[in-house]
Amino acid sequence: MMSGQTNGKLVERIDAVFLPVRNLNESLIWYQDIFAFDLRWKNERMCGLAIAPNCGFHLVEISDFQPITKYTPFNYVVKDVEEVRNMLIEKKVTVSDLRIGEPKRFDLADINGNMISVIEL
Numbered sequence: 001m002m003s004g005q006t007n008g009k010l011v012e013r014i015d016a017v018f019l020p021v022r023n024l025n026e027s028l029i030w031y032q033d034i035f036a037f038d039l040r041w042k043n044e045r046m047c048g049l050a051i052a053p054n055c056g057f058h059l060v061e062i063s064d065f066q067p068i069t070k071y072t073p074f075n076y077v078v079k080d081v082e083e084v085r086n087m088l089i090e091k092k093v094t095v096s097d098l099r100i101g102e103p104k105r106f107d108l109a110d111i112n113g114n115m116i117s118v119i120e121l
Helices: 024-035 081-090
Strands: 016-021 038-042 046-052 055-061 075-078 105-109 115-120
Touching: 016 024, 024 038, 024 046, 024 055, 075 081, 081 105, 081 115
Parallel strands: 016 055, 075 115
Antiparallel strands: 038 046, 046 055, 105 115
């Protein structure tokens, strides 16, 4: 029997998301410029960025990199999706139209062409 487990639950939460990128340094600069994420740590191949407590967001340089374009691997949660979308447009980020339905949302493409969803909760 495992100690500390209740109701059969084995996992408490997802600790971190790892996003593949073409060039670590270029991507790090882009994420800091666009989103003002603070750098938590960095090594030759990956880095961790600070978004919120208990939320690890990591960029990982991949030698045979292919952008994630067929789905969004995660969502950024924001307070005002239209305001954030307009701010990203001003920063020349490629964004989709606002999506119909709940939650209010849109997709963006990062410097590597990875698709990410932005949702209002």
